[in-house]
Amino acid sequence: MNKMMVIGSISTDFVVTTDKRPEVGETITGTGFETTFGGKGANQAVASARLGADVYMVGTVGSDIFGKELLLNLTTNKIHTDYVEPVTYEPSGSAHITIADGDNSIVYIPGANNEIDTSRIQSLKEAIQFAQMVVVQNELPQEVVDEIIELCFESNVKVIYNPAPAREVQQSILEKATYFTPNESEFHQLFPDMTISEGLAKYPNQLILTMGSKGVYYHDGESEKQIPSYKVQPVDTTGAGDTFNGAFAVAISSGMSMDESIRFGNLAASLSIQKFGAQGGMPSLAEMKESEHFEKTWNIK
Ligand SMILES: Nc1ncnc2c1ncn2[C@@H]1O[C@H](COP(=O)(O)OP(=O)(O)OP(=O)(O)O)[C@@H](O)[C@H]1O
Numbered sequence: 521m522n523k524m525m526v527i528g529s530i531s532t533d534f535v536v537t538t539d540k541r542p543e544v545g546e547t548i549t550g551t552g553f554e555t556t557f558g559g560k561g562a563n564q565a566v567a568s569a570r571l572g573a574d575v576y577m578v579g580t581v582g583s584d585i586f587g588k589e590l591l592l593n594l595t596t597n598k599i600h601t602d603y604v605e606p607v608t609y610e611p612s613g614s615a616h617i618t619i620a621d622g623d624n625s626i627v628y629i630p631g632a633n634n635e636i637d638t639s640r641i642q643s644l645k646e647a648i649q650f651a652q653m654v655v656v657q658n659e660l661p662q663e664v665v666d667e668i669i670e671l672c673f674e675s676n677v678k679v680i681y682n683p684a685p686a687r688e689v690q691q692s693i694l695e696k697a698t699y700f701t702p703n704e705s706e707f708h709q710l711f712p713d714m715t716i717s718e719g720l721a722k723y724p725n726q727l728i729l730t731m732g733s734k735g736v737y738y739h740d741g742e743s744e745k746q747i748p749s750y751k752v753q754p755v756d757t758t759g760a761g762d763t764f765n766g767a768f769a770v771a772i773s774s775g776m777s778m779d780e781s782i783r784f785g786n787l788a789a790s791l792s793i794q795k796f797g798a799q800g801g802m803p804s805l806a807e808m809k810e811s812e813h814f815e816k817t818w819n820i821k
């Protein structure tokens with residue numbers, strides 16, 4: 521079984537649906553309320569664990585009621601929580617999402633997620649060196665992300681860096697990631713002066729660009745390649761990118777080829793967007809195998 525370490529955010533999504541948004545000072549009656557589990561780190565951990573990886577989550581939750589639920593959700597998904605620390609001085613991370621007119625507006629409060637620091641990463645050095653794959657995203661302080669990638673690079677541990685949400689990142693850090701996986705807008709934030717083709721050619725077999733329904737692009741050292749997505753009717757695309765990253769991580773660390781691993785990621789993502797919530801539709805390996813697109817040669821270890 522693949523030992524994987526996912527270092528990142530763990531949050532609750534509070535989702536309000538309403539016919540219109542309130543004006544400043546106004547109170548209105550909405551139409552619905554739901555809480556779902558989120559945080560890019562936790563989402564990617566759940567995606568990998570459902571597909572059979574042995575996942576260790578590294579992160580921070582508040583010592584509030586939400587923190588307990590967040591931990592319980594991880595263990596329910598068979599994720600090890602030994603490296604998830606409760607903190608007392610910040611609330612658990614949360615995203616406050618209002619959906620009106622088919623569009624969402626979001627207030628994200630990192631809270632406990634910002635309390636992880638570089639000394640915590642140093643204290644986990646041995647555990648990190650023991651992982652077959654490390655996965656990290658941008659919902660942590662950038663100096664912590666930098667420290668993780670530097671440590672993996674020096675220790676020869678494979679690391680997938682999902683630079684989401686978009687922000688500036690030093691080129692020297694990107695270069696040290698085994699793979700980095702922006703979507704289209706994150707790509708343009710990382711490389712404001714480059715076309716997509718120029719970026720792909722500069723980082724062959726390393727830059728994996730997800731383009732929603734258009735599929736995934738990378739350069740194999742000889743030419744640019746496009747791996748198409750699977751045609752489905754999306755219900756809720758929240759968590760598509762997280763599912764892709766978690767599934768790609770499982771496939772590539774199982775020794776599957778780049779093309780196979782991307783197809784595996786695309787298939788998992790296409791199943792996930794047919795259900796509500798970031799984690800709600802993330803498939804198990806058994807559900808993947810039931811798909812007509814599952815390939816017999818895909819061998820998950
Ligand atoms: N409409 C769609 N139809 C089929 N597959 C899709 C669709 N949207 C997304 N996907 C799948 O999900 C993967 C990731 O999607 P995308 O590039 O939109 O990432 P993202 O912007 O990080 O997603 P999100 O922020 O919504 O989680 C794609 O590579 C593709 O496989």
Ligand SMILES: [K+]
Pocket residue numbers: 756757758759760792793794795796797798799800801
């Ligand atoms: K979904």
